[in-house]
Amino acid sequence: MTSEQLIYDQLAQHFGYSTFKPGQLAVIKSVLAGQETLAVLPTGTGKSLCYQLPAYILGHTTVIVSPLIALMQDQVAQLNYQGEKRAVAINSNLVPQQKYQLLTHLADYRFIFMAPETISQPEVIQALQRCQIDLFVVDEAHCISQWGIDFRPDYLVLAAIKAQLQPTATLALTATANDRVRQDILNKLALKNAAQIMTSVDRPNIYLGVSQQPDEQAKNQFLANLVKKSQGPGIVYFSSRQKTMAIATFLQQETDLKIAYYHAALSTQERYLIQQQFMQGQLDLICTTNAFGMGINKADIRFVIHYHLPQNIESYLQEIGRAGRDGQAAYALVLTTPQDLYLQQSLVSFGIPEPGLIRRYYQEPQLFKQSQGSEFELLRRYQQLGMTEEEVTALLDNRQTEKQFSLQTMLDYLTLKGCRRQFIVNYFDQAPKTIEHSETCCGEQDSTDFLAQLDLEQAINYKTAETVVLTGWTGILDQLF
Incomplete structure (x- = not known):
């Protein structure tokens, strides 16, 4: 011992x-x-x-x-x-x-x-x-x-x-x-x-909010007003590369902030430069897909905003956990419109072969030797691993059900009328504690009034923990292995 x-x-x-x-x-x-x-x-x-x-x-x-x-x-x-x-x-x-x-x-x-x-x-x-x-x-x-x-x-x-x-x-x-x-x-x-x-997932220094907007135009204007008033560096997450670039350009026009966009299709050099600029305080805001963030250790990130609905609460918690690592006040806000659900519903099935395709692939594999795409790469690898058609079909069917459940859980969180921190603690913690709810804990806000409650100015002036600046870059799809 x-x-x-x-x-x-x-x-x-x-x-x-x-x-x-x-x-x-x-x-x-x-x-x-x-x-x-x-x-x-x-x-x-x-x-x-x-x-x-x-x-x-x-x-x-x-x-x-x-x-x-x-x-x-x-x-x-x-x-x-x-x-x-x-x-x-x-x-x-x-x-x-x-x-x-x-x-x-x-x-x-x-x-x-x-x-x-x-x-x-x-x-x-x-x-x-x-x-x-x-x-x-x-x-x-x-x-x-x-x-x-x-x-x-x-x-x-x-x-x-x-x-x-x-x-x-x-x-x-x-x-x-x-x-x-x-x-x-x-x-x-x-x-x-x-x-x-x-240990508990609870991060009491991060305010949890949801802002429900009537349409995309209103969402864009709300976002611009919000980041203008917010103090300190922040991240805005998107589910679409195209929207990531478009909103970064929009915010550059609407604000005086130093903003860059980031996604996996950028070159290695571009991603590396943007990450280093953000880590060293040369950028105020990153508009990004989920390609940015894993392994990033920047203590003074004051806010994380989700422009699109997160697909599941696990990835949402990972992403908002990048805020407030110095222990000072920070906020996490999800922006929603009635149309947003359709985007995430389409992503639930993305890349998962349908049973008919699986059956034909196993019955006539010679037809698919030259076929390209994530679905075929997945089926080829399963076949290499020695899995049968029945095993693959059952596995992917179960995965589809799990993804639908995860999306529904995320929707439950977004439409919640009670304490959002309590919801997260109840979902993740093995022995959930009772959250002492307050006005700086969580809520549904359609204005920027909650920023005054959080006193982010004090957080900016606070002597933060040392930020470790790491060399390297992040990416998801084109840097997997």
Whole structure:
């Protein structure tokens, strides 16, 4: 059993801290005891420390399965900044010779970051089997449930890979997982006797609001008035690249703010530049799709606005969790019109093959050898994994039902007449507490009056926690693995 004093000594030596945030110490002790562990810790509470610190005590190899190249690069950069040189990300950015050299000397590294699509490659598994793996980490583990069926099926083979690698301990980390998602993670990773360590998702410094507008024109004008009056940097999320660019241009014309738009179709250099400008305070506002945000650690973001309905409450909580990490007042607001539901309804089915297509694909695969598109890529990968037509049909049908349920839950949140913070706590927390509701807690606001209540000016003048500026960039669709 590792002594608690040694844990604190390592905390001070490698990270410069003297205390832990809620949940961190319990997770670290569980990992060091060799226990399979599922940790659900809110965004911004230092989940990375939960595997980084044990890695120094255990001494050999820690493998981290991460969803995005950007996130891997940022984690490696942060470790390098802390003085750790034995950290590497293996992904599709590497040329074959670089990858070969890394796989040949993999045991020389303490931290190895990979996407599910990389770690499932036979040559990678063989290289990892030559290492002594102390800890197998699945970061952003909710992706197993959200992406693993209709987007990235390689998440579904992680349990088999874990069995091949036989790590001393396994850790699944996420910021957002209700009971259903937690059980899904445990089942899909074959964590039969895992310790579950959870802290509350409640972020009382973030005001939660919804503004219902009659049409898009009114929504646009409301948004312009709102960001003019808001203090500090902010993010506006969109479900459409086209709308992201259009509203960024509109806000540039309507305000004096320094604004940029961001989405996965921009070049790597453009995304990198925009991210760095925002991190360093050279931009007031980012208009973006969900391509921006994962792995970003900027303490003084004062607001997160959703121009379109979030598709589910899990991603919504992840995105608003980027506000107010300094502990000072911030707000999260969803703007809605009666037409918005149709956009999200169409996205629910996006990329999921219909039963008729699945049947024909399996019966006459030669017809689809040259077919392009996400649906065919998904079916090809399922076939490679040895899944039958019946298994794929049942899996995707269940996924469609889950996505419809998630959207309905989001709609319930938006039309709620009670306390929104209580709704979120009840949905996510294993032992929900009773929220002490106040005027700075949440509400339905169709004006900017609530900004005065929050006293964001005080938050701007407050000495914020140091923001870690990480090199790297974010993206979703074109930087997956």
